[in-house]
Amino acid sequence: MELHQLRLLIGIVITAMMQKMTSGALPKSIALNVGSKEIYQQASCFYRRYDAYVVSGYDERDPDHTPEPAHSPASKIIVEQSTVNDKYVHLRFYINNKYWHKNTRDNRIVASLNQPIEDTTDPSCTLFEPAFPSQNEVYFTHVQTGWRVIAKAEGHRRYTLYVEENSSGTNLVFVDRETLVILPEHPIAFIHGKYLKAYDVNGKRLQFGSDKATDKESLHSASMKSNGMVIISSHYFDYFWWVNTKDSNWVYGGDYTTQGSSVVQIFKPVKIDEYAIALLNPSVNKYCVRSTDNCLAATSDTITSEAIIFVDELVTERQILNLNYALRDQRIYGETPFIAGTTTLTNSAPVDLIMPVEITYIDEKSYTFSRGGGRLNAGVKHTISTTPWFISIGKVIIPGAIIINEEFEWDKADTAANEVTAVGTVSVPKNSTVTVSYVGTKGICSIPFTYTKADKSAIDGKTSFENSVRGGMYEGVSYYNFRFQVDNN
CATH class of the missing domain: 2.80.10.50 (Trefoil (Acidic Fibroblast Growth Factor, subunit A))
Structure with missing residues (x-):
């Protein structure tokens, strides 16, 4: 009972904070459409990526796709703050890690880059400036050209985003994906x-x-x-x-x-x-x-x-199986220098020497599985069977030696640590003592995946299967590109 009371108190505080949010900034993730500002009247055609273009709806060239709803993983857009100007943002589709930018061949908006570009002189610059004409509405200015983003009707119930010179732009309605709740499909x-x-x-x-x-x-x-x-x-x-x-x-x-x-x-x-x-x-x-x-x-x-x-x-157990990683949509980010360890070497000889060096350190790898946000855990026990992926030498994504077949929680990082000894040789000048560091890079790889969901019902005990579930996102944190670095004392 005390736990429930704590959750109630936390919930009330969180909700009060959300109700104080103004329209002066976009949430961390959104869905966009051209429709009514009233949330219960909004159209079903939320923007997604199709043939690299940013479109909503569908037409005769796209017969197998129905309009994406706001809660679809395909319509989820991550809003990333610019590091050069806090008025600017990058827009990235969650499901395939692709950043928005202006097409280099025409004025259409496309989503095809794996990394953001903040150089405003680069034609592929991914910066946009949002403005808010009213609550739940936004229009964007493409920073590199200074032109507004507009929605143009193309084909049957299909809208494509462009930039257009001297246009006032199109007001797009946004849904806050951070507060969107996706209720379970089961009873x-x-x-x-x-x-x-x-x-x-x-x-x-x-x-x-x-x-x-x-x-x-x-x-x-x-x-x-x-x-x-x-x-x-x-x-x-x-x-x-x-x-x-x-x-x-x-x-x-x-x-x-x-x-x-x-x-x-x-x-x-x-x-x-x-x-x-x-x-x-x-x-x-x-x-x-x-x-x-x-x-x-x-x-x-x-x-x-x-x-x-x-x-x-009303599910007693859920298994996450058959993870299919979309390696073509991988993204590497958050790279920072990392020093695994240091030691000192002394060369008392009157000549330079190549000397052996050993540095022992703890190699940590962590991994997180997410599913697009908005879904409640609702007390269901989850197990997952897969092999995680990590960044290796030269920024190549490779499967790790870890095999996971255990209970887990969505959006919670798990860590594996091993003691590793790096062995090599370095050149030490004559009559000197040097500090040797084992220096590498810490980075994050992000890979979308689909999976099979096997649910055991609490009502009749039967297990149901759902294949090719979209919205999975894997993140692996690892160290790579190590080298010995010598500093003279």
Whole structure:
């Protein structure tokens, strides 16, 4: 109980911080489209990379791709702050590590570079300057040309980004991927002291009154909408949730009556931590809370402790298998000098000597597996089977000697350390003492991957498989390019 209370307190603080955010800066990751500023009305066509171009929607040349939703890994854009001017940013697609820039052959925006370029005289410069005409809207200026970014319609429901001289630009709507919540595809249960169940008293409402997650009365399913909102269904009522604006904003699970707007059926989940969310209903702009008779009602203007709901994904075990690394989209970054160790050598002879040297140090490698953000851990035990990759001599990505087949957590770094002795020879001047350092580079390699997900159900014990799941991102930290460096004392 104390842990739950701590999470509630942390959640309230985090939410308060998020509510104070202004539109003066972009979040760390976003999804972009051309559509309504109202979050529940945003179009499904979020920007992604297709044939290196930055496009939304689809056309006859792209028959196998449906429009990307806001929560898709393909539409996630990482916003990186420039190191030369804090007004500028780099934009990088998460799923393939490609940076945006102007095409060198025409004025289209493409995403094809593995590294950022901050030289504003370089035609492939990746810097953009964002500006915010209103809340949730942004337009970009391409720094190298000074031209605005515009969206042009091409083909059927397809928009491509260009830069155009003397244009006022296109206002793009952005979704904050840092606060986007992707609810599990499996049946889920909601907890606030007790599990939320179907409650057929004075209308088919929902009550926190069950002690068992797997009872049919406690089972619910969430369907993600393209704009990051959700529609939630009660298994027992066999109907979606909706807010009855004619009855004190109680959340019902059945007996739907037309209220003039389908927005009563839509909820925006707000992430509190890896286990908990709050639910906002846009039709009344209120958060759902545990209210009278322990029933769910959309009545709060802010996220209080009564609005924080824990999510239980009804999966007892999840295996992550068959990782397929997209090495063509690898990225190396964060390179910094590293000194593994030092020693001293003394040459008392009257001539220069080639002398042997040994330096023993701890070689650490760490690795992290992520899945695009927004997904709750929801208490599910994960195991992974794979071989991690690391940077080696000459910036070549190679598989490591480590074989992983163990329990893990998404976004948590694991470290392997070995004692290594570097052996070599160096030239030491006559009649001198020198300091010898073993100097290398510490760097990070980032590699996208797809995987197979095998889930064991808590309801019937059966295992289901989902192949080629997108959104995996591997990061490996290692030391490489070592050499002995001699400094005269």
